[in-house]
Amino acid sequence: MSWIEGPLLGFDTETTGVDVDSDRIVTAALVRRDASGTHIRTWLIDPGVEIPAAASAIHGITTAHAHAHGAPPVVALEEIATQVAAALSDGIPVVAFNACYDLSILDAELTRHGLATVPDRLGRPAAPVLDPLVLDRHADRYRRGKRKLVDLCGVYEVGTGSLHSADVDVVATLDVLARLVERFPDLAELDLGALHARQVAAHRAWAEEFNAWRxxxxxxxxxxxxxxxxRTPVAAVPASL
Known part of the structure; x- marks a missing residue:
């Protein structure tokens, strides 16, 4: 049986911006998909800073709403990190679109609030991770066009729903992964360790080529x-400052 049969743990965040080191998580979702179905858990977090209007326009969460209804970051982040680390410890892959952003901002937030990062909890780097963006770039390298989640939903004929809600984005990411593997079945034949290593090499090769083009x-x-x-985050400013 292939890893695609599950269990898989999807992960996504919506944030105050795109800077891994300085921005904050506003919402997060973990979606476990296994033989029993799809199980969703979400968090709304009070980030403790103003949510820029541009970010609110994307995910729909205002500063006032997050302050009134959001959980304290230290509580929510600990719950999220505990579940992510537990899955990886059990060999369950974490699935995230553009994983380096979500996993790195999670580690930066954990550091900011004096909590152990996911690698610290594991005692090793975070693995296995599956990233449909990296896999699509690797498997269909020469396809033209953008490769945002909404674009891949079109390529792999996945319904998008209301993207930019963390839980909806995770479900779409898991669906894209399933369709991607149907199109490129050799991916399903690899064990998770080999597939993780392939993504590490594929992403580095893409980044070097992209940077050379720039x-x-x-x-x-x-x-x-x-x-x-x-990636290793720069020293995060403590939340109290």
């Missing part, structure tokens, strides 16, 4: 991160 175009800035599925 340099050739005269673009400034750091470019794409070469590490996957997490």
């Amino acid at each position: 340099t050739g175009q005269g673009m400034a800035g750091p470019g794409a991160e070469a590490d996957w599925p997490t």
Whole structure:
């Protein structure tokens, strides 16, 4: 039986922005898919900072709503990290679209609030992780077009629902993964360790090629991160500051 039969643990966050080191998690979802079905748990978090209007326009959560109804970050983050680490410890893959963002911002938030990161809890790097974005780039390298989640939902004929809600995004990500594996069945034949390693190498190769293209175009800035599925966050500013 292939790993695609489950169990799988999908993960997604909605945040105050796109900076892994300084932005905060506003909502999160963990979706376990196994033989018994799909089981969803979500969190609304009071990030303790203003949620920019641009971010609220994407995920629909305002500062006032998060402050009134959100859980304290230290409570929610501990619950999320406990479940993620437990799954990885049991060999259950965590599935996340653009995993390096969600797993890295989770670790940065945990550090900010004085909690152990996921790798610290495991005593090793986070693995196995499955990232449909990395897998799609690897398996269908020369396909033209954008590769956001909504784009891959179109490519793999997955209903999108109301994307930019963490739980909806996770379900869509799991569905895209299932369709991707149907199209590229050799992925299902690999064991999780080999597939994780393949993604590490594939992402690094993509990042190096992308950054070389940026340099050739005269673009400034750091470019794409070469590490996957997490990177070491810079020292997070304590939540009390």
